[in-house]
Amino acid sequence: MERNLVTKDQIADVLREIGVYLELTEDSPYKALAYKRAARTLLHWPHRKLPEDLGDIPGIGEKIAGTIREIQEKGESEQLDRLKKKVPPQILPLLRLPDIGTKVLRILIKEGYTDIAQVVEGARNRQIRKLPGLGAKTEKALLKGIEILEKGLEVMPIALAWPLAHELITILQEWPEVNKIALAGELRRGVEQVRSIDIILNLTTDSERLVQRLPSLNLFKEIKEQDKGKVFFETHFGVDVNLYTVPEEEWGYWLVYFTGSEVHFQRLEKLLPPEKKEFKQEREVYQSAGLPFIDPEVRETGEEISRVKEEGIRLVSDQDIKGDLHCHSTWSDGGSDIAELVSMAQQMGYEYLVITDHSQSLKIAGGLSQERLMAQRAEIEKIRGRLNNFTLLHGVEVDILKDGRLDYPDEILAGMDLVIASVHSHFRLDRYTMTERVSLALKNPHVDILAHPTGRLIGMRQPYELDVEAIIDLAAVTGTYLELNSSPDRLDLSPPYLEMAKARGVRICINTDAHNKDRLRDINLGVKTARRGWLSPEDIVNTRTSTDLLKLLEKRQ
Template identity: 40%
Template sequence: MHNQEIAWALSEIADLMDIIGENSFKVRAFRQGALIVESIESPVTKLVARNQLSKIRGIGKGLCAEIESLVHYEKSQLLEKLRNEVPPGLLEILDLPNVGISSVRTFFKAGITTIEELEEMAKARKIRQLPGQGPKTELAILRGIEMIRRRSGKFPIGIAKSAAESFVHFLKNLPEVNRVELTGDLRRHEEMVQEIYILCTAEEESALLELLKKHPSATHILDEGAGYLRFRLTFGIPMHIEVTSEAEFIPRWVETTGTEAHWQALQDLRREQASHYNNPWQSYQTTEEAEENYYESLQLPWIAPELRDSGQEVEKAKQGKLPKLIKEQDIRGDLHIHTKWSDGVSSLEEMVMACQSRGYEYMAITDHSQSLHIARGLSEEQLLKQKKAIESLNKNSADFTVFSGVEMDILTDGRLDYPDEFIQEMDLVIASVHTSLRQERHKIHNRIEQALKNPHVDILAHPTGRLLGSRDPYDVDIDWLFDLAAKTGTVLEINASPERLDLSANLVKQAKERDILIAINTDAHDRARLGDIQYGINNARKAGLEKEDVLNCYSLKEVQKILNKPKSKRNSRS
């Protein structure tokens, strides 16, 4: 029995114990035991045969007995007992994307034991009443259930990336694996992913592939052959693992990262140059450096994965016309953030500290406006009270600024949620459509027009209203919207939430062509979601954005200068 198989069994025991509320020390012991077994270089079977297992620090008497049972009989009585105690439906719930053990334990305590019961509670908006849960949890649950039932098509990048990173981490910790890299759709940061594609090298290719077939998440083998395995994960997305040789790793990484058109353009160029790639890439410290060398062998600068699309980027690279793409370190602040004042999870102070820890110069607090009752929108009185709290924070911070803002609803009849004389006192005003998303085009246009023509509305948030994989954009003429944004000087948002990514990369590219200023914001309701900014940055990179195209890449003084300009002059970078 492979060490990893033993670790999987111990992890399952810990999970099942955790669900039923077993003693936390026992749960922790089995979780720690799984990590210890994964880290042991020698086969555990040999340690058991030599009676040396109990000598390893962290392996107590009870844990040792379970491991020995797994080695001798390839089963555990404790594991079988726990499997019988935990309702099977709870394990199906655990398979839902972004649903963890603590949530499943909470659902179990509330009497929820099946996906159907969970779905009913989520639709009735009762999940948010449970400890540690909220409206975002309900939305994630309903979308996850829909995905499980579909088990086909493409999957939002946020879900696919989380699963991929977990699997890459697992492979990197296997002693027989030498090199692991993510490739394909995810490395290009496609917003919807057809499959997770991982490229690796290993000492024993066939042994690794056989082990992967036994992975707890590999519910169905789709295809297998020399050097590869494709299987479906529990929530439906296909996983493609390819094992290649050290000599072929870099060419295969380049080939599998880009589209077929990109690879063909590279091969055409190589034939044109009559060049060969025979550099010993293993002499480079990192695979990234080796990949740069591959492009250098074609007399090209390195082409970012996000741009490896139509093949035209190869010609641009030859001509030295590739954009200098925005990077995460270019972001100076986040201008769309929620707190506990409305429907957020984290407090104002927690969000401020989290943004400071990211090295930002500024941020904007933009809680929901009064008419969005479902999100506990703020009345004028509440918003003024919050504004004073923000002013107090700013007085105590010399090197960090919090903008007092609001995400203001555009009402169904086109009116804005606060009067002009009120919003003109805010540092930053975001307008957005949250309700009646299926209105006829002329009504949607009227709403957007009223907002963008308002001199106090700075940013239009999630401009098309889409949710990746579950909700189409509302009916809006994009050319009309962009023309209006350009004319009025309204900033358009890339909402970096992986559930939205709105604007899409294709639309951002069109906005850039019209010289429309973009803001990349997280719309974070929890300090943990501030890291979602990377999804928005990747979208911007796919669109070819440079830092001067993005509002929150400017310094605090520059942002204040832009916001103090009349709107019609804001798209001018001077």
């Protein structure tokens, strides 16, 4: 290929690909990072042609400059060809999966996995979780992602769509033709299973250059529709990504339009000045309609338009959360030790954290015997002694056994700072038996929280048979808190039950059930679900300060 026919964007793509393969084949991240940074630099280089002296480009060192000259002269890179030979191509589709990055793939390759069939077999035999640096969550994510890759989806669970969308936005916003970008549609509203990933953009050029770049995305399969103001493409998961390009002066109007449900916008439009679209901010749209700002999560049925005017509710936000009351450490089936969990909680600005590992009967999850539970307390007390302005509590997630008894005797539970009760077995009981089973747990005075109350896994497992309304009524009597589990696979309780609990004075705990320190950040999807259920900070237990939380727990005791 002639030198002047190779564009800077094509060179950037090769440099980015070299960076990816370096991540897959080398332990040191620095060389890969240098190539990826160089790729971004070229994408944002303001001129169509690169200078003769590549040293004039910030961040381009002598070695990468040599690679660029080779690509300019030959149209290819020998280094990339060599790197590709080190990586089994049959395993590369796993890079398309969210949460399965080059680090995971490098470990799999290093441990001898060369194709997807081997990975599936290893995951089903619970061998992946034993590999250094991986764990049960990664193993499950691999199995779920591979199944989706093979079958495709008509709808995509939020657990997959959310990281996929944010990964896509992170990439697109680096492209020089993208001036502004935002998530819209069902996913922005927090819908549990979405039909598409909707994104709006304002571009510095026409959309043709954007379209030319799309095949470089790992998730890209093919363009489905292209017209003025929109580009729809199919992903390898079978779910569409819909890109809408809009003028900057109409940004607020179109963000409202593409975020809310159809009925929401139809009702809103009747209150707006006819034909006016020049709103740069969403708030301006609602102000023009004589309304307070309506949060994205509740732009659903149209009834919210009259409801916000009458009630003026402030919905809970991420910033309101002061701590997490449900997480697991390496003492049971977690991937982070207690000190690591505490450090992450402090980084997130929390005031407190409760360690709640599994109880003794859940042997598959390394449930703690009574002796180990007491040993864990000693470690927690030791860590407490090193903490300043942070409260670390010792709790437990105790199993509700088939007959409704709890997995520890009352004298053990009485000594815990916080007790979470949950169902992890015998999911197929009939409605009456399951409701009696859970009710017995709520009547135990030592139980503070009922975790993931319906047992659902979105898109994978239906809720078990349970009279949830009866459980909510009982919680109102016993004063037991109900959990909104923020794990993206669960988001349990669902918004209709959250509204029911709020109406009956039952308080909610938004917890992550994190099994490693990074999953503490899943709190954002729990908050988004709480907002869909119209919950305010006052409805949530863990919006309290540590002092107020301790007072609440003391009252329960």
